[in-house]
Amino acid sequence: MVIINDHQVFKALSEPIRLRIAVLLTEGEICVCELTEVLRLPQSTVSRHMARLKSVGMVSDRRGGKWTHYRWVGQRHPLLDTLATYLVGLRSKRPHKGDLIRLVRYRKTKRCE
Amino acid sequence: MVIINDHQVFKALSEPIRLRIAVLLTEGEICVCELTEVLRLPQSTVSRHMARLKSVGMVSDRRGGKWTHYRWVGQRHPLLDTLATYLVGLRSKRPHKGDLIRLVRYRKTKRCE
DNA sequence: ATTCTATATCCGCCTATCCGGATATAAGGA
DNA sequence: TCCTTATATCCGGATAGGCGGATATAGAAT
Numbered sequence: 402m403v404i405i406n407d408h409q410v411f412k413a414l415s416e417p418i419r420l421r422i423a424v425l426l427t428e429g430e431i432c433v434c435e436l437t438e439v440l441r442l443p444q445s446t447v448s449r450h451m452a453r454l455k456s457v458g459m460v461s462d463r464r465g466g467k468w469t470h471y472r473w474v475g476q477r478h479p480l481l482d483t484l485a486t487y488l489v490g491l492r493s494k495r496p497h498k499g500d501l502i503r504l505v506r507y508r509k510t511k512r513c514e
Numbered sequence: 515m516v517i518i519n520d521h522q523v524f525k526a527l528s529e530p531i532r533l534r535i536a537v538l539l540t541e542g543e544i545c546v547c548e549l550t551e552v553l554r555l556p557q558s559t560v561s562r563h564m565a566r567l568k569s570v571g572m573v574s575d576r577r578g579g580k581w582t583h584y585r586w587v588g589q590r591h592p593l594l595d596t597l598a599t600y601l602v603g604l605r606s607k608r609p610h611k612g613d614l615i616r617l618v619r620y621r622k623t624k625r626c627e
Numbered sequence: 628a629t630t631c632t633a634t635a636t637c638c639g640c641c642t643a644t645c646c647g648g649a650t651a652t653a654a655g656g657a
Numbered sequence: 658t659c660c661t662t663a664t665a666t667c668c669g670g671a672t673a674g675g676c677g678g679a680t681a682t683a684g685a686a687t
Contacts, residue, residue, distance in 0.1 A: 412528030
């Protein structure tokens with residue numbers, strides 16, 4: 402169990418790409434190749450951001466075959482819970498709405514499991 | 515009216531000193547000389563942090579005599595409202611509890627108005 | 628065993644940000 | 658006017674953090 406520092410949580414979300422990732426995670430598990438596609442970023446960039454979110458203790462990962470699935474670990478942590486609720490409200494706004502549309506579209510063509 | 519970017523709000527709170535300032539602001543208005551005393555930091559450092567909070571649109575300032583009083587502008591802004599509620603909960607925790615004790619003590623010796 | 632796919636990490640480069648002493652500005656009081 | 662107090666801004670130096678191509682690792686498929 403990682404001890405979470407509030408300011409590190411805020412720092413994680415202060416980066417626009419990580420904020421987009423956080424909103425995507427409100428939908429549930431997501432893997433790196435999906436994020437790479439949805440965000441249209443190099444894989445190394447995505448993995449680096451996920452490593453940061455994990456080191457802060459905001460996400461956990463699960464290996465499934467070739468894929469690494471990340472998920473938000475908000476349960477029982479006051480700040481992460483509070484933020485998750487707020488992030489859900491961002492789903493309908495730019496640029497998150499478009500991200501979610503691309504995620505759904507991508508999942509129709511490819512399954513990561 | 516400043517348009518507030520969520521990630522800039524998070525960036526502002528990602529700095530430990532600014533997080534302490536934000537918690538102090540949940541108590542109401544506060545001026546630079548009070549912050550300098552409570553946080554035990556150089557005045558230029560405090561002013562720099564306040565300028566950042568102001569540029570993000572998280573605080574407003576009011577000139578009263580020689581003093582500049584800052585206040586949280588959370589009203590009507592979803593994220594700032596959400597955060598303010600959370601920040602109130604930090605008052606009783608380290609290092610914020612000690613900050614608030616020093617603020618009360620300082621105000622017994624000096625009035626900024 | 629070899630190849631392909633998915634992911635993590637390394638690396639050099641570049642920009643952003645922090646620090647705090649020094650200086651500038653501004654208001655009040657003597 | 659001159660001095661003191663309060664605050665904002667400037668500056669150079671140091672550190673943190675982002676970028677993405679290249680490389681390493683790991684699992685699955687042939």
